[in-house]
Amino acid sequence: MPENFFILRVRNPGRLRVFSGRPSMPSFVVLALLLVCTNPHPGHSQNVDTLVDVGGYKLHFSIIKGKGTPILFEAGGGEDATNWKNIITKIATVTKTTLITYDRAGFGKSSFDTTRHGILNGVIGLETGLRKLHYSGDLILVAHSQGGLYATLYASRHAENVKAAVLIDATTSCFYEENRLNATQRIIDAQKNNSRKSNPGSYYQGADFSNNINFVRNVSFPKNIPVIDFVAEYPPFSEKKDIDDWKACHKEFAAASPLHTGIMAYGCGHFIFEDNPPLVIHAIVKAYATTLDKTGSHELLKREADYAIDAANDRNREEMAYRHSADDLNSWGYQLIKQGDLQKALRVFKLNIELNPNTWYAYEGYGEALLKNGEKSEAIKMYQKSVELNPTNENGKKKLEQILKQ
Incomplete structure (x- = not known):
């Protein structure tokens, strides 16, 4: 059966992550x-x-x-x-x-x-x-x-x-x-x-x-x-x-x-x-x-215009955050995986470790993307670096152990 990716959405305070796996199902x-x-x-x-x-x-x-x-x-x-x-x-x-x-x-x-x-x-x-x-x-x-x-x-x-x-x-x-x-x-x-x-x-x-x-x-x-x-x-x-x-x-x-x-x-x-x-x-x-009638539509249009301005501003603020925050870059990378754009996700994760070389979860995210791309040896290096930076990273240790057994 071909490899598929299981989408797991976890809402910790405002965060969204996507994890991969090999479920035995289409x-x-x-x-x-x-x-x-x-x-x-x-x-x-x-x-x-x-x-x-x-x-x-x-x-x-x-x-x-x-x-x-x-x-x-x-x-x-x-x-x-x-x-x-x-x-x-x-x-x-x-x-x-x-x-x-x-x-x-x-x-x-x-x-x-x-x-x-x-x-x-x-x-x-x-x-x-x-x-x-x-x-x-x-x-x-x-x-x-x-x-x-x-x-x-x-x-x-x-x-x-x-x-x-x-x-x-x-x-x-x-x-x-x-x-x-x-x-x-x-x-x-x-x-x-x-x-x-x-x-x-x-x-x-x-x-x-x-x-x-x-x-x-x-x-x-x-x-x-x-x-x-x-x-x-x-x-x-x-x-x-x-x-x-x-x-x-x-x-x-x-x-x-x-x-x-x-x-x-x-x-x-x-x-x-x-x-x-x-x-x-x-x-x-x-x-x-x-x-709505004509009057109601006119009032609605004014409120929608106000919302459109705020939404555009929020969008720009989010993009700026992605450019500077290790956490948001990591989340962006996982979101790209969810959307099926693995190559772009790889570039985002790589950028994250370049900008944030001491952030353990940046290496873990890049390792996961590399593994999806069939680059096992490089993925192992990323997981090893993640565990080195954070010895309490039990998920990284477990994943590394699984990869080495394959």
């Missing part, structure tokens, strides 16, 4: 299994956190109240409401509308009913929660990854109420043709272990994966709903066929209706809203603008 399976550890949602004076009984279990909703057509956010597989924490406050500031995020059953603060799982039950539970919260009318949908499946089903059941949608590198049933789906399900089943009781959300997310895909395969996103569909330039796969098929399915979706707009998110990995927040925020603001 990369499209990694996407299906992707789980994320997240921090609590940042505080907001208008936030309302509440548990809603949807019949047999409770869903946790986190709502920023405002005025206008509410925007409902569907997180990716294994995610919860905190998935949107880096962009939600900015969207609230610009739109001034109600923003609704929630934890799917078995994730975050939501409980789980083992007799009511699968995507249809998930959407029915969501509908019940929204109705009890008095948000069962018009909505705008924003969905990432597997959340796209839920958004598709929800939109098909509420075609008159969904006024617009923004899909962010969303999972499509098109991508999971029969052979790929069967292979995915077999490997997911082998990975579930004994999580049924300890983590029922993850367990049933995996157990129901094929059924969920096939269920959504039999519905379609209503063609009367305007959709902005983002696809990442660097989807979370290492095999060319997976990447090509993923992009082809998004192209097919965009062509299905004149109201569908397909956008390639250049330079971005699967988490487009983290790699290029302004791109996604502008799309959401654009979708929301279609629900």
